[in-house]
Amino acid sequence: MAVRACSLLLILASAHAFIDEAVDVLKLGKEIGEEVLNSWDILGKPLNLSGGVDLPVIRRRERMVLGRLAEISRKIERLELGLEGTRAVAMLIAKTAGRGARLELRLHEMADLLSRVAVADLQMREYVRLQKELERSTLENFALWCVSHDSTSLPGLLERVHSLIAPPHKHLLGRGILNLVLDDLQEEHPDLCELQLSPHQLIYDMYNTISLTEIKGYAMMQFSWMLLRIYGKGNFTQEASLTRQRYGERTSRTAAAARAALAMARRDLYRCDPPQHKLGETYEEVTRLLQGYIENEVDMNSDNTCRENCAHYTLAEHHTCFKEQFCSKQPACKGRIIDCNYIDSDMWICRAGENSKRRYEWIEYENGRVLGKAGSCPRGTTKVDSWWRWLFWHCSYCMCLCDEPGLNSHRYFSLWDSTSDVNNNKVVTGLRLVKHGRVFHLQISEGTLGERGSVSPGSWVPLQKFDVTDPGIRDGVDYHTMSYERRAIDLDELDSPTGYILTGVRFRMIGAHLHFEIRSTPFNYTTGRLAPGRSHWISNDNTEGGDVPRTELKLHKPDIPTRSTRALPVDSKHDQYIEFTHSDFDADAAQSTVPFVDIQPLEPLKGSALLSGAGIMHRGARGSGGFVAAKLFTYDYSRHVRAELPPAFVDPEVDKDLVLPVSNN
Numbered sequence: 035m036a037v038r039a040c041s042l043l044l045i046l047a048s049a050h051a052f053i054d055e056a057v058d059v060l061k062l063g064k065e066i067g068e069e070v071l072n073s074w075d076i077l078g079k080p081l082n083l084s085g086g087v088d089l090p091v092i093r094r095r096e097r098m099v100l101g102r103l104a105e106i107s108r109k110i111e112r113l114e115l116g117l118e119g120t121r122a123v124a125m126l127i128a129k130t131a132g133r134g135a136r137l138e139l140r141l142h143e144m145a146d147l148l149s150r151v152a153v154a155d156l157q158m159r160e161y162v163r164l165q166k167e168l169e170r171s172t173l174e175n176f177a178l179w180c181v182s183h184d185s186t187s188l189p190g191l192l193e194r195v196h197s198l199i200a201p202p203h204k205h206l207l208g209r210g211i212l213n214l215v216l217d218d219l220q221e222e223h224p225d226l227c228e229l230q231l232s233p234h235q236l237i238y239d240m241y242n243t244i245s246l247t248e249i250k251g252y253a254m255m256q257f258s259w260m261l262l263r264i265y266g267k268g269n270f271t272q273e274a275s276l277t278r279q280r281y282g283e284r285t286s287r288t289a290a291a292a293r294a295a296l297a298m299a300r301r302d303l304y305r306c307d308p309p310q311h312k313l314g315e316t317y318e319e320v321t322r323l324l325q326g327y328i329e330n331e332v333d334m335n336s337d338n339t340c341r342e343n344c345a346h347y348t349l350a351e352h353h354t355c356f357k358e359q360f361c362s363k364q365p366a367c368k369g370r371i372i373d374c375n376y377i378d379s380d381m382w383i384c385r386a387g388e389n390s391k392r393r394y395e396w397i398e399y400e401n402g403r404v405l406g407k408a409g410s411c412p413r414g415t416t417k418v419d420s421w422w423r424w425l426f427w428h429c430s431y432c433m434c435l436c437d438e439p440g441l442n443s444h445r446y447f448s449l450w451d452s453t454s455d456v457n458n459n460k461v462v463t464g465l466r467l468v469k470h471g472r473v474f475h476l477q478i479s480e481g482t483l484g485e486r487g488s489v490s491p492g493s494w495v496p497l498q499k500f501d502v503t504d505p506g507i508r509d510g511v512d513y514h515t516m517s518y519e520r521r522a523i524d525l526d527e528l529d530s531p532t533g534y535i536l537t538g539v540r541f542r543m544i545g546a547h548l549h550f551e552i553r554s555t556p557f558n559y560t561t562g563r564l565a566p567g568r569s570h571w572i573s574n575d576n577t578e579g580g581d582v583p584r585t586e587l588k589l590h591k592p593d594i595p596t597r598s599t600r601a602l603p604v605d606s607k608h609d610q611y612i613e614f615t616h617s618d619f620d621a622d623a624a625q626s627t628v629p630f631v632d633i634q635p636l637e638p639l640k641g642s643a644l645l646s647g648a649g650i651m652h653r654g655a656r657g658s659g660g661f662v663a664a665k666l667f668t669y670d671y672s673r674h675v676r677a678e679l680p681p682a683f684v685d686p687e688v689d690k691d692l693v694l695p696v697s698n699n
């Protein structure tokens with residue numbers, strides 16, 4: 035149900051959402067307020083009749099007013115035009131919409147009301163365009179509808195929209211729609227992952243949609259009063275003033291409700307599981323970090339003896355290949371051999387293909403225990419039997435871990451900064467983890483920051499590629515090599531302080547941990563100018579040894595995450611870390627390295643969203659290795675949401691009675 039309600043919400047939000055260019059509703063509302071004021075001014079001035087009397091006075095004034103109205107309509111239209119792009123997504127989602135929930139009913143009502151106002155607005159634009167051909171009575175009727183007390187008239191529609199946002203009697207109608215939306219969105223939402231929207235963005239877009247409708251309604255009503263005055267229906271100064279007052283009340287309450295909802299709405303944004311996991315497209319793997327490895331004890335000491343048992347070999351290496359046994363049929367571990375264990379004496383081993391990341395597909399012991407998923411074996415199984423030496427010593431095959439850096443092991447992480455071009459006013463608009471060759475990188479997309487929180491759509495900043503063998507490239511400086519001792523990655527979620535924006539990310543080493551950091555740059559919301567000189571890096575330097583130690587996210591018998599039949603939820607939180615390790619022995623013969631790395635690009639609103647923070651998180655569950663993935667925080671708009679009362683246009687004495695309760699801003 036939650037999902038359906040959300041789908042509907044998306045339609046609603048997308049109808050007008052995603053404010054383009056430097057025009058936002060706040061600015062538009064202000065402009066239109068001034069425009070209305072000027073129009074009343076014109077109306078108040080005596081007309082110059084000396085120019086000729088070919089046109090009746092009325093017609094001339096009518097034209098003047100309609101001319102102004104046309105100008106305003108164009109402004110509204112321009113704002114709406116930038117928003118068309120997102121509708122396709124909304125249509126797609128519409129298919130899944132159901133019915134029934136309280137929120138859903140309200141959303142339906144809201145959508146209906148908004149569309150009725152939109153239709154009236156369209157009609158008005160048409161009338162303005164055709165004004166010469168129209169009878170005066172047509173315009174007059176329309177103007178009357180726009181200011182009528184009837185509940186189906188324009189003021190009635192706007193009041194009903196408003197009562198959905200701020201119910202007049204809290205106990206009768208319950209919570210406002212923004213709060214219901216918020217409740218609904220605080221749970222995990224596959225829809226939001228899919229569309230890459232944070233709940234905060236959705237609510238902000240919904241607020242903009244409603245505000246735009248209010249602005250349209252206000253313009254229509256004010257111009258209707260003007261027309262009615264021109265047509266000699268009355269003075270209407272007082273009525274127009276009341277319209278303005280009511281508009282002011284509604285918009286400031288809406289803004290207050292939006293601010294409250296925005297302050298509580300989650301701003302985090304991440305990808306969920308894709309419909310299908312595809313290597314190289316949705317995920318990548320660290321490979322052969324600690325890999326299950328069968329070795330006979332006789333090959334792990336320099337004397338070729340079997341005097342110990344498997345558990346003795348906690349840290350060993352491959353010395354020889356005694357008598358061309360199984361050791362001659364597999365590539366030896368040329369690194370360290372760690373944590374050996376005895377499982378059973380004799381086994382069948384299904385070796386993996388030459389180019390596989392695995393050594394073995396599966397292993398079946400004579401006692402019936404199977405490591406990995408037994409199945410067909412294209413290369414044929416190999417019988418591997420331990421043996422006795424002089425009846426005293428058992429030369430056992432041990433199950434160990436092989437830690438072998440090198441060409442076949444992808445275990446490197448770039449330590450280079452990924453930053454946007456702040457000198458050209460560019461900010462981060464997207465983030466992803468990528469693997470190039472054997473090296474993992476953080477890659478960002480960047481877009482140009484504009485006025486009032488607008489961002490021109492971004493593009494991916496080309497990777498600074500390198501291989502660890504390139505000349506001048508140094509371990510610990512340019513890249514980090516994971517190993518048995520150094521395989522932790524910190525899971526932190528970092529946000530910029532107020533007034534700052536995200537302009538970069540990087541990995542750095544803190545002790546043995548790969549550690550994530552963001553770069554923040556201050557900016558002026560009004561002008562969109564960055565202050566590059568005041569950029570700084572932000573990180574959570576807490577360690578396992580801190581006063582409140584960083585906690586470990588432990589994996590429980592982790593299988594390969596792509597085998598999971600259900601979607602993996604986010605299971606990490608800020609100030610944790612996780613260690614890359616081998617997959618479970620029983621589930622996978624310890625052949626893979628988990629967690630996997632999610633490489634799905636994270637780019638909200640196709641790269642034109644304002645972002646303030648980023649993080650590294652883990653999606654997973656018991657029995658799965660899960661995925662390490664990037665996340666983002668969208669910018670907190672709540673500070674910039676406020677209602678401004680349009681300027682007064684009546685005598686100061688009259689206006690005094692109409693002063694509104696001051697809003698928080």
Ligand SMILES: *[C@@H]1O[C@H](CO)[C@@H](O)[C@H](O)[C@H]1NC(C)=O
Pocket residue numbers: 082083084085
């Ligand atoms: C009125 O219009 C005439 C001709 O269009 C012009 O010459 C005159 O200056 C105008 N008077 C005022 C007060 O604007």
Ligand SMILES: *[C@@H]1O[C@H](CO)[C@@H](O)[C@H](O)[C@H]1NC(C)=O
Pocket residue numbers: 269270271272685
């Ligand atoms: C309209 O009414 C206001 C006060 O209610 C008055 O000041 C103004 O002169 C009137 N205008 C006209 C054109 O009658």
Ligand SMILES: *[C@@H]1O[C@H](CO)[C@@H](O)[C@H](O)[C@H]1NC(C)=O
Pocket residue numbers: 558559560561
């Ligand atoms: C942002 O820029 C505007 C215009 O230059 C300026 O008036 C305002 O004070 C600036 N705001 C901040 C917080 O610096």
